[in-house]
Amino acid sequence: MTMQSLRTTNRPGVAAVLPASLLAVFAMVSPLRADEPYARSRSYDLGHSRIALRFDLERKKVLGDVTHTLSVLRDGTAKIAFDSVGLTIENVTVNKSPAKFETTAEKLIVSLPAAAKAGEKFDVSIRYEGKPTKGMYFILPDKDYPDRPIQIWTQGESEDTRYYLPTYDYPNDRLTTETILTVPASWLTISNGKLISVSDAGKGLKTWDWRETVPSSTYLITVVAGEFDEVKDSWLSLPVTYYAPKGRGDRLSVNYSRTPAMIDLFSKKLGVEYPWEKYAQVMVDDFVAGGMENSSATTNASSSLNHPKIAAEMLTDEDGLISHELGHQWFGDLVTCKDWGDIWLNEGFATFMENVWSEAHYGKDQADYERRQGGREWFSQPNLFDKPIVRYDFDDSSEFDGNAYTKGGWVLEMLRYQLGDDAFYRALKHYLEANRGKNVVTADLAKAIEESSHVNVDQFFSQWLYGAGAPKFDLGYSYDHDKHQILLTVKQTQKVEDHVGIFHVPVNVEITTASGPKLYPITVSKAEQIFTFPADSAPLMVLFDKGGNILKSAEFHKEKKEWLYQLKNGGAFADRADAVSALEKIKNDDEVVSALGNALRNDKFWGLRATAADALGQIASAGASKQLLYALDSANEPWVRYHIVAALGNFKDDSAIAAKLTEIAKVDNSYRARAAALHALGRLKTPDTLATLEAAVSSDSPDGYLRNAALGALGQLGDDKAVPLLEQWSVPGKPIESRTAAIRSLASLEKNNQDITKQIAGYLSEPNFPVRLAAVFSLGGRGDAIAVPALERLLQSDDLSIEMVPMIKRQIARLKKPAATNPPPHNGDGGESAGASASASETSGGSEAVLERLDKLERLVQEMNERLKAFETRLPPARPSSK
Ligand SMILES: [Zn+2]
Numbered sequence: 001m002t003m004q005s006l007r008t009t010n011r012p013g014v015a016a017v018l019p020a021s022l023l024a025v026f027a028m029v030s031p032l033r034a035d036e037p038y039a040r041s042r043s044y045d046l047g048h049s050r051i052a053l054r055f056d057l058e059r060k061k062v063l064g065d066v067t068h069t070l071s072v073l074r075d076g077t078a079k080i081a082f083d084s085v086g087l088t089i090e091n092v093t094v095n096k097s098p099a100k101f102e103t104t105a106e107k108l109i110v111s112l113p114a115a116a117k118a119g120e121k122f123d124v125s126i127r128y129e130g131k132p133t134k135g136m137y138f139i140l141p142d143k144d145y146p147d148r149p150i151q152i153w154t155q156g157e158s159e160d161t162r163y164y165l166p167t168y169d170y171p172n173d174r175l176t177t178e179t180i181l182t183v184p185a186s187w188l189t190i191s192n193g194k195l196i197s198v199s200d201a202g203k204g205l206k207t208w209d210w211r212e213t214v215p216s217s218t219y220l221i222t223v224v225a226g227e228f229d230e231v232k233d234s235w236l237s238l239p240v241t242y243y244a245p246k247g248r249g250d251r252l253s254v255n256y257s258r259t260p261a262m263i264d265l266f267s268k269k270l271g272v273e274y275p276w277e278k279y280a281q282v283m284v285d286d287f288v289a290g291g292m293e294n295s296s297a298t299t300n301a302s303s304s305l306n307h308p309k310i311a312a313e314m315l316t317d318e319d320g321l322i323s324h325e326l327g328h329q330w331f332g333d334l335v336t337c338k339d340w341g342d343i344w345l346n347e348g349f350a351t352f353m354e355n356v357w358s359e360a361h362y363g364k365d366q367a368d369y370e371r372r373q374g375g376r377e378w379f380s381q382p383n384l385f386d387k388p389i390v391r392y393d394f395d396d397s398s399e400f401d402g403n404a405y406t407k408g409g410w411v412l413e414m415l416r417y418q419l420g421d422d423a424f425y426r427a428l429k430h431y432l433e434a435n436r437g438k439n440v441v442t443a444d445l446a447k448a449i450e451e452s453s454h455v456n457v458d459q460f461f462s463q464w465l466y467g468a469g470a471p472k473f474d475l476g477y478s479y480d481h482d483k484h485q486i487l488l489t490v491k492q493t494q495k496v497e498d499h500v501g502i503f504h505v506p507v508n509v510e511i512t513t514a515s516g517p518k519l520y521p522i523t524v525s526k527a528e529q530i531f532t533f534p535a536d537s538a539p540l541m542v543l544f545d546k547g548g549n550i551l552k553s554a555e556f557h558k559e560k561k562e563w564l565y566q567l568k569n570g571g572a573f574a575d576r577a578d579a580v581s582a583l584e585k586i587k588n589d590d591e592v593v594s595a596l597g598n599a600l601r602n603d604k605f606w607g608l609r610a611t612a613a614d615a616l617g618q619i620a621s622a623g624a625s626k627q628l629l630y631a632l633d634s635a636n637e638p639w640v641r642y643h644i645v646a647a648l649g650n651f652k653d654d655s656a657i658a659a660k661l662t663e664i665a666k667v668d669n670s671y672r673a674r675a676a677a678l679h680a681l682g683r684l685k686t687p688d689t690l691a692t693l694e695a696a697v698s699s700d701s702p703d704g705y706l707r708n709a710a711l712g713a714l715g716q717l718g719d720d721k722a723v724p725l726l727e728q729w730s731v732p733g734k735p736i737e738s739r740t741a742a743i744r745s746l747a748s749l750e751k752n753n754q755d756i757t758k759q760i761a762g763y764l765s766e767p768n769f770p771v772r773l774a775a776v777f778s779l780g781g782r783g784d785a786i787a788v789p790a791l792e793r794l795l796q797s798d799d800l801s802i803e804m805v806p807m808i809k810r811q812i813a814r815l816k817k818p819a820a821t822n823p824p825p826h827n828g829d830g831g832e833s834a835g836a837s838a839s840a841s842e843t844s845g846g847s848e849a850v851l852e853r854l855d856k857l858e859r860l861v862q863e864m865n866e867r868l869k870a871f872e873t874r875l876p877p878a879r880p881s882s883k
Pocket of ligand 1: 001002324328346347350
């Protein structure tokens with residue numbers, strides 16, 4: 001699935017719309033109940049399930065009748081245990097005869113008539129009902145949102161199908177399904193596989209019959225029913241459909257119409273045609289993930305249904321999300337990880353497939369840009385470094401982490417780089433064909449590569465997948481004029497301990513002299529090594545890992561003039577971006593600033609231009625501001641303009657910049673730039689900011705884009721005069737995204753006003769998940785301990801439809817801590833980087849330093865958002881990282 005927490009989003013100015021820092025926290029939250037890391041031993045094999053469901057909207061109940069066809073795997077099996085949580089079992093039959101059964105908190109155990117022999121088949125029918133607290137969600141209109149379309153949807157991964165269906169709920173079994181849904185005649189339903197029929201069921205009801213004939217695991221079962229709009233598309237003869245909550249059908253094509261082109265690309269690249277009977281994508285409100293790759297029928301968050309005007313300002317639109325979930329249809333659905341310890345075989349591949357689409361559709365630079373951002377993001381989460389990708393010890397964290405996704409995708413890119421495209425894709429084809437319809441572990445991939453290419457990858461797998469970390473290089477070189485030689489010193493500085501070792505990696509070194517570039521492949525394998533290369537004259541440029549093909553960090557000690565040369569002449573994006581990163585650290589240097597300004601205006605790739613804008617913002621000198629303002633005149637692409645405007649938010653006490661930002665906030669061709677200007681003004685706290693933000697709150701923009709940005713910026717501004725306005729936008733009935741922004745900002749104002757604390761605490765009991773979540777984190781950041789009883793009461797409530805418990809506990813702990821270790825949020829939008837920022841605040845000293853660091857983290861998160869929005873636009877549940 002896609003994860004909001006890690007991948008965040010690609011949405012422009014999403015920071016303005018979504019509580020970016022809120023998302024960051026999810027990665028840190030541990031699940032309530034750890035998933036089973038190892039696959040279970042099985043006593044039966046589920047072959048087919050016929051699942052008939054009806055719904056009781058009033059009581060948010062599911063009424064089910066399921067028949068499992070299964071065969072016994074072990075002689076002497078007398079009982080069949082199904083996973084079943086919170087379901088009331090009314091009746092069970094085995095081969096149509098009444099059967100004895102018992103239930104525990106987590107299981108339904110059915111007695112067979114007698115001890116069975118291996119191979120014996122049974123039909124076990126279960127009639128049940130339940131009010132699911134997870135797995136199945138009822139999104140309904142209420143007094144505050146009377147127009148909301150009815151939506152019932154499920155989310156099985158990782159172990160939540162059991163909350164609405166008694167079944168074998170672990171990936172290491174596969175079954176075909178028939179899903180029979182009886183619903184009001186005006187509704188649509190979507191489930192796995194082919195639609196066989198829709199028939200009249202009387203009393204204004206219809207029965208929809210879906211059949212999936214390709215076996216897949218139970219966490220991939222999906223049931224969606226409710227008031228939806230549908231758009232039909234196709235790829236060859238394959239039906240491709242898109243669904244939106246009723247009334248938003250006109251948003252489907254603009255955001256989703258590249259789907260058939262992706263199916264085509266992936267089928268060709270992989271050499272294995274799209275494996276299911278159809279491909280549906282259903283967008284639902286309040287989804288607990290960004291997207292979920294149910295077999296043949298993906299569910300995505302409705303926030304991916306961008307307003308056409310906003311979509312036009314997004315370079316890659318929702319392609320990250322769409323290609324990720326589509327990639328899973330092969331990797332995850334057709335071939336499924338056997339256990340959660342091998343989840344990277346699902347998520348790393350889906351992340352890799354995003355890159356495949358980016359490279360084919362937007363070009364190599366774009367793919368490299370996204371990959372580089374991913375690498376930086378991964379390095380910025382130190383908790384990931386010492387954990388292997390393949391691991392079984394995720395009791396206190398989630399298996400759905402940045403190792404499974406980002407690093408997993410990187411590992412596949414490195415494999416591709418080392419094997420070459422031909423051998424690599426031949427290996428993937430063989431892996432898919434050999435394991436089609438099976439469950440796999442990491443060794444199955446190694447075996448497929450070896451069988452197809454005869455390349456032994458044991459060492460590669462050992463360090464990158466079973467070992468942890470990545471190389472951190474310290475690099476330097478000298479030129480020997482007499483011998484015409486370059487001596488390159490390569491040190492690996494990562495701390496070697498536990499799972500982290502010294503890496504063995506092939507690296508391309510490129511040396512450019514006056515007579516041109518020469519490429520030298522070397523292999524680095526020791527803690528410290530010196531490599532010697534011939535060079536006819538002193539080098540102009542020495543590149544280590546040309547093109548940035550290794551997941552690494554590197555400190556290359558070079559002179560300024562070399563970095564300037566590299567910025568201008570580096571052929572690959574990664575090499576020029578490395579130069580930007582190095583130059584950014586040189587302060588007060590006109591030559592550097594002017595070179596970065598030149599790159600910002602003239603580089604051939606927008607991503608490098610944006611990177612240069614970021615760097616000038618970091619330098620924040622008078623010269624840097626001139627370069628940014630100058631570039632603004634010609635930078636028309638919203639995705640570049642956004643970076644320039646955001647960078648301007650770093651220049652304090654500069655009235656010309658404040659005036660420019662105020663102007664952009666009011667009038668600009670780009671909504672993204674305007675939203676960035678509102679945030680920048682909030683940070684700069686200029687005298688007129690309050691008026692500008694208030695005006696933006698009442699302005700008209702697509703989906704309230706500017707209003708939401710301004711509501712968030714009011715928290716950054718920290719002016720208590722904004723309280724009445726924020727209170728007004730926090731109340732039920734206002735759009736959810738405006739409310740979450742307003743609530744978060746409100747929490748950072750009038751810290752001693754207990755009425756505000758009480759108002760926010762009142763939102764804890766709301767049914768709308770994003771509002772509830774915003775209230776939980778806002779209260780934690782606000783620091784008013786009178787909120788503790790309300791949060792503790794929330795912990796007791798039985799309608800926590802998602803695993804919010806660890807999040808709530810964490811906020812209670814924050815409130816109970818002495819103020820010194822719990823600094824106030826620096827702004828409305830950033831106060832809740834709880835996970836990331838709490839650890840920052842615990843380790844650094846003075847509050848000013850803490851705030852600065854929070855600010856940096858906040859911007860980092862915004863930047864990630866910037867890049868990967870579509871991705872994981874979901875507001876995850878307490879097990880957010882697990883989707
Ligand atoms: Zn995924």
